[in-house]
Amino acid sequence: MNKSGKLLYNSLNDNYEESLKFKDVSQLGDTPYDVAIVGAGIVGTALAYKLSQYKVKTLLIEKNYDVGEGTSKGSSAIIHTGFDAPVDTLESELVTKASLEWPNLAEKLKIPFKNCEAIVIAIDEEQEKKLQVVYDKGIKNGVTDIKKLSGEEVKELEPNVSEKVRGGVLVPRESLADPFSSSIAFSEIAMQNGTDIILGVEIIDVENKSEVIKSLVTACGKKIKTKRIVNVCGLGSEKFAKIYGGENFDTNPRRGQFLIFDKHSGTKISRIFLPIPTAVTKGVLVSPTIFGNLLAGPTAEDYPHSFETISETTTEQLQLLKEGASKLYPGLNEQPVINIFAGVRSNCTQGSYWIRCNDNSPGILTVAGIRSTGFTSSPALAQYLIYKLKDELGLKLEENPDAIDSRPENKWPGWWKPRYNNKEAVKENSDDGKVVCYCEQITKGDIIRHLDSPLKPRTLDSIKRRTRAQMGRCQGFDCMVNVAKIISYHCEIPLEGISKRGPGTEISSTIPSNN
Amino acid sequence: MNSNKDYKAIIIGAGPAGIGAAMKLYKSGVKSILVVDRNDRIGGIPSFYKKKKGGVRTFMRWSRGGYPVFGEDFAKWLESLISETDIEVKLDSQVLEIDAKKKSVTFVNPKDGKVIVSADAIVMASGSREENIAERKWLAGARPSRVMYTKQLLNLDRNDLLPIKKPLIIGSDTIAYAAAAKLKVAGAADAIIVDNRSNPTCPIHERLYFRFWTNPSFHGFNVDTMEIKGKESATGVLVNGKHFDCDGIVISGELIPNSELALIGDIKIDIPSRVPVVNKDHQLSESGWFAAGNILGGFHGAEWCYFNGKKTAGSVLKYISKS
Numbered sequence: 001m002n003k004s005g006k007l008l009y010n011s012l013n014d015n016y017e018e019s020l021k022f023k024d025v026s027q028l029g030d031t032p033y034d035v036a037i038v039g040a041g042i043v044g045t046a047l048a049y050k051l052s053q054y055k056v057k058t059l060l061i062e063k064n065y066d067v068g069e070g071t072s073k074g075s076s077a078i079i080h081t082g083f084d085a086p087v088d089t090l091e092s093e094l095v096t097k098a099s100l101e102w103p104n105l106a107e108k109l110k111i112p113f114k115n116c117e118a119i120v121i122a123i124d125e126e127q128e129k130k131l132q133v134v135y136d137k138g139i140k141n142g143v144t145d146i147k148k149l150s151g152e153e154v155k156e157l158e159p160n161v162s163e164k165v166r167g168g169v170l171v172p173r174e175s176l177a178d179p180f181s182s183s184i185a186f187s188e189i190a191m192q193n194g195t196d197i198i199l200g201v202e203i204i205d206v207e208n209k210s211e212v213i214k215s216l217v218t219a220c221g222k223k224i225k226t227k228r229i230v231n232v233c234g235l236g237s238e239k240f241a242k243i244y245g246g247e248n249f250d251t252n253p254r255r256g257q258f259l260i261f262d263k264h265s266g267t268k269i270s271r272i273f274l275p276i277p278t279a280v281t282k283g284v285l286v287s288p289t290i291f292g293n294l295l296a297g298p299t300a301e302d303y304p305h306s307f308e309t310i311s312e313t314t315t316e317q318l319q320l321l322k323e324g325a326s327k328l329y330p331g332l333n334e335q336p337v338i339n340i341f342a343g344v345r346s347n348c349t350q351g352s353y354w355i356r357c358n359d360n361s362p363g364i365l366t367v368a369g370i371r372s373t374g375f376t377s378s379p380a381l382a383q384y385l386i387y388k389l390k391d392e393l394g395l396k397l398e399e400n401p402d403a404i405d406s407r408p409e410n411k412w413p414g415w416w417k418p419r420y421n422n423k424e425a426v427k428e429n430s431d432d433g434k435v436v437c438y439c440e441q442i443t444k445g446d447i448i449r450h451l452d453s454p455l456k457p458r459t460l461d462s463i464k465r466r467t468r469a470q471m472g473r474c475q476g477f478d479c480m481v482n483v484a485k486i487i488s489y490h491c492e493i494p495l496e497g498i499s500k501r502g503p504g505t506e507i508s509s510t511i512p513s514n515n
Numbered sequence: 516m517n518s519n520k521d522y523k524a525i526i527i528g529a530g531p532a533g534i535g536a537a538m539k540l541y542k543s544g545v546k547s548i549l550v551v552d553r554n555d556r557i558g559g560i561p562s563f564y565k566k567k568k569g570g571v572r573t574f575m576r577w578s579r580g581g582y583p584v585f586g587e588d589f590a591k592w593l594e595s596l597i598s599e600t601d602i603e604v605k606l607d608s609q610v611l612e613i614d615a616k617k618k619s620v621t622f623v624n625p626k627d628g629k630v631i632v633s634a635d636a637i638v639m640a641s642g643s644r645e646e647n648i649a650e651r652k653w654l655a656g657a658r659p660s661r662v663m664y665t666k667q668l669l670n671l672d673r674n675d676l677l678p679i680k681k682p683l684i685i686g687s688d689t690i691a692y693a694a695a696a697k698l699k700v701a702g703a704a705d706a707i708i709v710d711n712r713s714n715p716t717c718p719i720h721e722r723l724y725f726r727f728w729t730n731p732s733f734h735g736f737n738v739d740t741m742e743i744k745g746k747e748s749a750t751g752v753l754v755n756g757k758h759f760d761c762d763g764i765v766i767s768g769e770l771i772p773n774s775e776l777a778l779i780g781d782i783k784i785d786i787p788s789r790v791p792v793v794n795k796d797h798q799l800s801e802s803g804w805f806a807a808g809n810i811l812g813g814f815h816g817a818e819w820c821y822f823n824g825k826k827t828a829g830s831v832l833k834y835i836s837k838s
């Protein structure tokens with residue numbers, strides 16, 4: 001049997017049980033870590049998952065109060081085949097490899113996954129000419145099952161496509177997956193295999209960086225000993241690399257805004273509609289989501305790091321986005337928008353997938369520029385990083401025979417397989433018949449199961465991403481307070497202390513009401 | 516009429532409209548009536564307005580001489596009407612989907628699990644909600660905490676928690692002014708009300724009524740965009756280069772019908788207003804389906820909805836007797 005890893009939260013408020021509070025480094029024991037992964041995005045968590053298959057003492061550390069709250073929460077959520085990746089690059093190699101791994105991986109991890117196919121769509125003569133280029137590139141990237149389609153064939157597959165369609169390229173293996181469940185599943189399994197996880201803690205310094213055993217210094221002043229450091233901080237990777245004096249590189253945040261349409265809109269098209277990519281961007285796509293909605297986006301807006309409002313949405317860009325997306329699917333204009341959001345890609349000037357081993361200090365691995373394919377590539381990238389850790393950073397890899405690599409059947413999210421469809425389930429647990437989020441039809445049972453799950457989520461957003469409660473058309477109008485009350489009651493946290501995403505974001509500035 | 520249906524009539528929603536419809540049907544001698552509501556109590560929106568000493572009464576009883584009552588009292592009144600009948604009420608029961616042709620509804624609750632029931636006629640009285648940020652089209656910006664819809668504010672208040680000291684309210688109808696008064700009574704400052712129109716939606720006589728408790732400042736604009744600001748919790752709104760400070764935002768009013776059951780059940784609704792298409796007999800595009808109350812769009816007070824429920828029930832009676 002494995003000894004499960006520890007889970008600790010920075011204790012800035014009382015939302016976490018005593019046993020979960022990170023008070024002192026002695027809680028982590030005396031032995032330094034073999035590997036400390038800094039940044040629990042999709043890349044960091046995938047690495048923790050794959051690394052936990054070996055006997056390696058690993059720590060995963062994240063500044064937010066949940067995993068996957070950085071760039072990883074704001075993507076198009078497509079598992080790409082890599083048909084349009086730059087040929088002969090590490091990115092292309094990893095994306096192609098990972099796209100083959102995903103169907104099986106998703107099944108093991110109980111991550112909702114759907115192979116819905118994609119069509120690259122040409123709507124004018126100039127674009128039509130480029131279809132051949134798209135096709136040839138796909139073949140070069142090893143995606144040999146792609147197929148050229150005439151305008152008529154596209155219309156037959158997708159009756160709601162633009163009347164102007166002149167042709168397309170069908171990419172059969174492009175798929176959808178749930179990006180939120182992914183980093184959670186990776187982390188839960190890693191933890192069960194012994195990986196320690198600390199949340200709510202930012203790393204602000206590295207001491208003794210030239211020595212075998214170094215210290216990560218946290219913003220709360222604690223020092224954590226580790227032999228190796230993996231910088232998978234996404235947008236924060238440049239800042240972190242500067243701290244330990246890694247080789248210079250520049251990341252330019254590139255914002256991508258999205259429109260989310262209501263559920264029934266998700267049935268209007270069944271495949272991902274892709275525009276002809278340009279040199280700069282994959283362009284604005286229209287796609288069903290794994291959750292049953294329709295999504296249009298992303299925009300591509302470059303800003304300097306100093307641009308404070310980088311993660312905000314703007315009505316102007318969203319309007320342009322709608323105009324762009326409706327060129328592929330004109331019916332979009334009649335569909336009801338229920339949400340807008342922005343994600344920020346970490347674009348690296350020195351190139352995508354910019355990876356440095358022993359980055360000016362032994363034992364430090366820098367990973368930057370995981371720009372727009374990181375969700376897809378994460379399992380293959382993780383494996384690649386493990387080889388780097390072994391070959392270049394001297395990590396000994398011995399398989400852990402007790403390690404698990406999957407989650408049990410009951411981990412399928414409730415929105416994917418509602419419990420109440422089984423009569424016995426409600427008889428056994430009446431909470432499975434109590435719908436709390438009306439729009440997404442999420443039950444109290446679902447919410448409580450997640451509160452009790454390994455990462456002990458306690459914030460509204462962490463419950464939202466796990467269950468989908470508050471993600472529907474009313475955006476929490478009906479259920480936000482009821483979800484907060486369930487967290488409050490189940491975890492014995494005062495209602496006013498329930499937060500959106502950790503300390504500082506409590507739902508109340510606490511004033512007693514008169515009565 | 517002999518039919519193989521489970522009920523004569525099913526009513527979705529135990530708010531003012533649903534209860535109005537149920538009462539009229541009952542009093543007209545309809546025997547088997549089922550009312551389904553996902554909430555844990557009868558009363559709909561009014562039941563969220565807790566009765567408090569010195570508090571604000573926001574529900575008008577026009578039919579009784581035009582005096583205001585607490586929502587909670589209005590809801591209790593609806594409950595008392597039902598308690599004197601043998602109308603079957605299923606609470607905590609979410610209607611998941613409908614079958615327009617079979618005239619059936621599927622609901623789930625903690626006691627019975629998932630159930631399908633049918634009726635000769637079905638009334639949708641599922642009310643409305645407030646338009647969300649994206650639906651308003653001119654709201655964007657950051658996503659801090661303490662940005663809430665009025666119902667969230669009311670629900671926190673029911674739990675004796677008023678979350679904001681320095682409120683900013685986006686939207687300017689009666690619900691917005693009622694929220695401003697509620698906040699003030701609980702100890703918050705006079706609200707700043709901002710809207711994307713030059714004058715408040717709330718009529719002047721109602722504003723004067725609320726003046727008894729609070730004197731919010733109104734700022735009207737005519738803009739393409741207003742941005743919510745705040746890294747952690749909300750700190751303000753930026754509009755036309757002007758920043759309004761606050762420690763929390765209430766997004767208020769602009770009601771939009773809860774008509775998604777109709778939508779997924781292939782009953783005609785208008786997009787993007789979501790207002791169901793009804794004929795003069797309150798019937799929807801599918802035979803045997805009716806609608807009452809605020810699902811019909813616009814802003815109507817609880818009493819209007821109650822009477823509208825009764826009126827709709829009149830059409831239901833005609834329909835049942837004809838078929």
Ligand SMILES: Cc1cc2nc3c(=O)[nH]c(=O)nc-3n(C[C@H](O)[C@H](O)[C@H](O)COP(=O)(O)OP(=O)(O)OC[C@H]3O[C@@H](n4cnc5c(N)ncnc54)[C@H](O)[C@@H]3O)c2cc1C
Nearest residue numbers: 039041042043070071072076078203234236256374375376
């Ligand atoms: C608009 C958009 C659309 C996209 N669409 C797709 C798609 O369809 N398919 C696809 O495969 N990919 C897509 N991507 C790309 C994908 O989302 C990213 O490549 C991926 O999420 C990057 O993951 P990450 O783990 O590197 O970064 P992140 O998710 O940002 O993780 C980094 C983590 O490090 C933490 N951190 C940073 N600094 C510190 C510190 N000092 N101490 C502690 N923690 C720290 C951060 O809080 C963060 O959680 C898209 C991206 C965007 C923006």
Ligand SMILES: Cc1cc2nc3c(=O)[nH]c(=O)nc-3n(C[C@H](O)[C@H](O)[C@H](O)COP(=O)(O)OP(=O)(O)OC[C@H]3O[C@@H](n4cnc5c(N)ncnc54)[C@H](O)[C@@H]3O)c2cc1C
Nearest residue numbers: 528530531532552553559560573610641642808809816817
């Ligand atoms: C936030 C808000 C504040 C308001 N404040 C005031 C005010 O102060 N004064 C005033 O006069 N009016 C107010 N109104 C207007 C209010 O809508 C009416 O007063 C009245 O409550 C409408 O009655 P109704 O029966 O049509 O809908 P509601 O009162 O909304 O009742 C609808 C019922 O249907 C149920 N329901 C909906 N869908 C389903 C489903 N799928 N399955 C099961 N049950 C379902 C709901 O749980 C609810 O109980 C407010 C409205 C809102 C949204």
